[in-house]
Amino acid sequence: MRANLAVPVPMNLFSPKSTGTALLAAVLLLAADPALAFRCGTKLVRDGMHEQQVIAACGEPTSVRHLGHAVRAYDYRFRLRNPGHVYYRTPGVGHFATEVVITEFIYNFGPRKLMRRLIFEGSVLVEIETIGYGYTEK
Numbered sequence: 001m002r003a004n005l006a007v008p009v010p011m012n013l014f015s016p017k018s019t020g021t022a023l024l025a026a027v028l029l030l031a032a033d034p035a036l037a038f039r040c041g042t043k044l045v046r047d048g049m050h051e052q053q054v055i056a057a058c059g060e061p062t063s064v065r066h067l068g069h070a071v072r073a074y075d076y077r078f079r080l081r082n083p084g085h086v087y088y089r090t091p092g093v094g095h096f097a098t099e100v101v102i103t104e105f106i107y108n109f110g111p112r113k114l115m116r117r118l119i120f121e122g123s124v125l126v127e128i129e130t131i132g133y134g135y136t137e138k
Contacts, residue, residue, distance in 0.1 A: 061105035
C-alpha cells in the first residue's frame with residue numbers, strides 16, 4: 001500500500017498582508033533622509049566628524065563659506081559618556097547654551113561624481129547634502 005505524499009501548493013504566493021508590507025517598506029526607503037555618509041576614496045565621512053577629520057579624509061574643500069553663528073544647547077553629560085562626540089539638544093538639566101560657528105564646505109569630485117555640501121556647527125559635521133554632478137576645474 002502506497003501513502004499519498006502529495007504536497008499542497010498554494011495558489012496565491014503573495015498574501016495581501018505581505019504585499020502591503022513590502023510596498024510600505026519600498027515607500028519608506030524612497031522617502032529616506034539625504035545621505036548620512038559618503039566615501040572619499042577608501043575613507044568614510046559621516047555625521048559627527050570634526051572638520052579636521054573630514055579634511056584628512058577628503059583633502060581641502062573646493063570652497064569654504066562661513067554662514068554665521070547659532071546658539072545651541074550643549075549636553076556635557078553626553079560628551080562625558082561618548083568622548084569625541086558633540087550632542088546638541090534643547091536646554092534642560094545638564095545643558096548650557098553655547099554659540100557655535102556654522103561653516104559650509106563644498107567638495108567637487110569632478111564631472112563624473114556628485115558634489116557634496118557639508119554643514120558644520122562648532123566644527124562638527126551635522127549635515128551632508130548631494131548637490132549634483134561636479135565640474136572640471138579650469
